[in-house]
Amino acid sequence: xxxxxxxxxxxxxxxxxxxxxxxxxxxxxxxxxxxxxxxxxxxxxxxxxx
Ligand SMILES: [Zn+2]
Numbered sequence: 001x002x003x004x005x006x007x008x009x010x011x012x013x014x015x016x017x018x019x020x021x022x023x024x025x026x027x028x029x030x031x032x033x034x035x036x037x038x039x040x041x042x043x044x045x046x047x048x049x050x
Contacts, residue, residue, distance in 0.1 A: 002026060003036035 001008050007023035017030050 001033075001037055002028065003033045003040065 002021040002024060004026040005021065005024040007021055009019070009021065012019060012030065018028060019030065020027050
């Protein structure tokens with residue numbers, strides 16, 4: 001999932017370390033993108049609870 005626009009691009013093969021979002025064109029490092037998605041999820045959860 002793109003951490004910039006939220007586009008779901010499906011599961012990537014494990015050897016794919018980087019990818020470009022087909023919707024917004026952002027270049028992603030797989031690990032950084034995953035971390036950002038987790039961060040955004042955490043922020044949403046905080047805002048609902050807070
Ligand atoms: Zn995107």
